[in-house]
Amino acid sequence: MAGKRSVSNVLGLAVLSYLSQQPMHPYALGRMLRDHGDARSIKFNPGSLYMVVGQLARAGFVAEQETGRDGQRPEHTVYALTEDGRRELRDWLRELVAQPQHEYPAFVAALAFVSALPPGEVTELLARRLDLVARQQAEIKGLIQDSLAQGVPGLFLLEEEYRLAQLDAEYGFVQRLIARMADPATDWITLWADHHKQIDRERGRQ
Amino acid sequence: MAGKRSVSNVLGLAVLSYLSQQPMHPYALGRMLRDHGDARSIKFNPGSLYMVVGQLARAGFVAEQETGRDGQRPEHTVYALTEDGRRELRDWLRELVAQPQHEYPAFVAALAFVSALPPGEVTELLARRLDLVARQQAEIKGLIQDSLAQGVPGLFLLEEEYRLAQLDAEYGFVQRLIARMADPATDWITLWADHHKQIDRERGRQ
DNA sequence: GGGGTCATGTAATAGGTTACATGATTCT
């Protein structure tokens, strides 16, 4: 729907969202990100934050409101959302909710080239992955339980539930993959072996 | 396992993998990426390719082998994998297969801030997403069928099957989410309404 | 009262994307 956003880093979305609740200075935004757990959903490092706020300001989505100070701490510039910023926030969210993006998870790349490893080793590696995925699932479940226990409404835990659903699917996929590789009917062994013979031939030629 | 790879862009993994089959020049690498469909798994644009090849060369993973030409086309530099490069390829793959990375899909960010939109609208947007997810599923299924029909072994379609599994999970999640929002027992409505009252209050204050 | 950590940010550097340049081949 929107050709190209003037600020494309999703960290900007977080900034717009926080500023829609009250004006803030960048450092406070960073604290929010960390404390409110949104740094799990959005890649965050302090340098990028100032950059993004600068971009948002140039685009007219936020405006310097005042430059204040707290006690004898360094001065800080407080930013507020503009009317354009409010529109951008809603429009951006609409796009992200309604339109699935084509993404590039690391595991997809790994699968695309996994035949460069010998099959026996791949089976072992997948088993290790399975274990680590299970740990992540447990961790997220714990996090959700703790949050609910502290009174956080489920509405604010949707990201984590989504991650969990993705991890469940990944777990199943990897399990089935391991089984398929072990199954003699699959017949990847000869294919795989040929592939490696070719690699070795090439290697000899250098 | 590896502290920090000297080349972190996964496009470099694709380059290492192709070069393990035969020496090539960057443009040919680009063609492979496109034609072999790996550009669906790895973000690719021509500029980045030359950059990454340069990084790999500085790191000693690939080396200029000769500078040739084809017909009267411009000269081109052919690169070959080094022994270090072969090691890096295997090590990198091992890491990517065995260790799940923390990722930041756009939809996670959307979910984290979705309460900034009114609930009625969110339901509609989710329904549209559902439709688009279904289309992607169909597209991938078609792609897999076509490839199998043309004799591509399933071993080289794992990425697409993985994507499919993730999309299935996403479809289910979104469906359940829509249902939960419609369910009176969920009781997000008042919460959500309060949230928006606060936003409006804030808006008035500007 | 000295050693950490917090608050606030800037500057340097590296990484990635877009736009363009140039000649060859191919199409109509």
Added chain:
DNA sequence: AGAATCATGTAACCTATTACATGACCCC
């Protein structure tokens, strides 16, 4: 023969990450 596309890459620009600087506050 002119237009379009392919082959090959370079350069300029923008984005993002890392490293550092400075003074407060806090702890023992």
